[in-house]
Amino acid sequence: MAKYQLTSDQISSKVAGETVILNHNKGAYYGLDEVGAVVWDNLERGPQTLDSLCNAVISEYEVDPETCKSDIDLLLKDLIFEKLVEEIK
Amino acid sequence: MHHYKAFGLNILSEIKLPEFSDGDVDTKHDLYIQSASFDLPTLEKTQLYRRGVRAGFAKDADENLYLHWNNVGSFKAMNGNHLIVNALVEDANLISLFTVSEALGLILFQRGLFLLHASSVQVGNEGWCFMGTPGAGKSTTAAAFIKAGCKLLSDDLTAIGFGNDGSAYIVPAYPQLKIWDKTADGLHYEKSELQPVSEGVNKFSYQPKSDFLHEPVPLKEVFFLHKARNRKPLVPLSAAEIPTEMLKNFPLPSQLLTDVALKRHFSQSFQCTRSARLWKKKRPDGFENLGKWVNECIPEQLIAG
Numbered sequence: 001m002a003k004y005q006l007t008s009d010q011i012s013s014k015v016a017g018e019t020v021i022l023n024h025n026k027g028a029y030y031g032l033d034e035v036g037a038v039v040w041d042n043l044e045r046g047p048q049t050l051d052s053l054c055n056a057v058i059s060e061y062e063v064d065p066e067t068c069k070s071d072i073d074l075l076l077k078d079l080i081f082e083k084l085v086e087e088i089k
Numbered sequence: 090m091h092h093y094k095a096f097g098l099n100i101l102s103e104i105k106l107p108e109f110s111d112g113d114v115d116t117k118h119d120l121y122i123q124s125a126s127f128d129l130p131t132l133e134k135t136q137l138y139r140r141g142v143r144a145g146f147a148k149d150a151d152e153n154l155y156l157h158w159n160n161v162g163s164f165k166a167m168n169g170n171h172l173i174v175n176a177l178v179e180d181a182n183l184i185s186l187f188t189v190s191e192a193l194g195l196i197l198f199q200r201g202l203f204l205l206h207a208s209s210v211q212v213g214n215e216g217w218c219f220m221g222t223p224g225a226g227k228s229t230t231a232a233a234f235i236k237a238g239c240k241l242l243s244d245d246l247t248a249i250g251f252g253n254d255g256s257a258y259i260v261p262a263y264p265q266l267k268i269w270d271k272t273a274d275g276l277h278y279e280k281s282e283l284q285p286v287s288e289g290v291n292k293f294s295y296q297p298k299s300d301f302l303h304e305p306v307p308l309k310e311v312f313f314l315h316k317a318r319n320r321k322p323l324v325p326l327s328a329a330e331i332p333t334e335m336l337k338n339f340p341l342p343s344q345l346l347t348d349v350a351l352k353r354h355f356s357q358s359f360q361c362t363r364s365a366r367l368w369k370k371k372r373p374d375g376f377e378n379l380g381k382w383v384n385e386c387i388p389e390q391l392i393a394g
Binding site for chain 1: 328349351352355
């Protein structure tokens, strides 16, 4: 199963539970919602699979696995597009 | 040769910089300010204006930084310890004004300090910092705190450093605060204690040379001043606003903040929040309300003293 990790283009910081990310290569800033922050926190610990990320979210939020998976998949696609996350081949 | 102290640096200078505190002749210098001509690389336009002149900026392959103001002067900052000034006018006051602002800022940037277009004062044992768009009241607010017994730390350019434990501190700049004529009147400054500013505009400068301290002061409160009536008078900065508001108040050419330097700026922006509270504050209306706010802020022992 594919694994995802943070790229070297990003740096992030957390204040009062809010996560702010900078792509210093592009000079663009991003904010994450609560669920996005859970995903990000897990990616900060090391490469993750879609399943491991989904499990992390389910352990904190009441959401059915199918919806969770498709939402996280969408978020990962956005993060990959912004070069904040990359898929490990 | 002239010996000065400013921004925590012992400075040896070939040109006169009367804004600075006198330095110790026997102390080894951290910064050498040289008067010489040099070649300028191709310049880029910047967002910086001083005296109505727009600055040009360049960086060369050796990481030397250049600023150029037409018909005023060119500056070359090397290695955080060597600033070359190429004066293009005779007016020594004008050269020193341009040297002690953005040109010196390039040196501080090369030394890794976090820079803000802000004025700062010491309230009790705390460093408080005021910023905002021109006219939002940075210097006026600082002047009100000083009138109430606080000490000046910096005007216009504030340098923030970080200790080994990561805590942020303000490096005192030099003893000069420029205030408007009407601010001097409104805050009841004694005109005899003020110097008229050379530029002929209706500004005065307050120069507390004798009691200016050069010891770093812990950064505790940061205010982004604004004049919008439709916003709350005081709200904490949200996480997302922290790096962008700090960026808006970066006092040097934005060209400096790319890649590694932008990353450093981002980290330092958040590092400030570990020591200090960051606020968006509506500037008090009128001198009376400003004075009232200042008196609410400052510790009682300071008023008593």
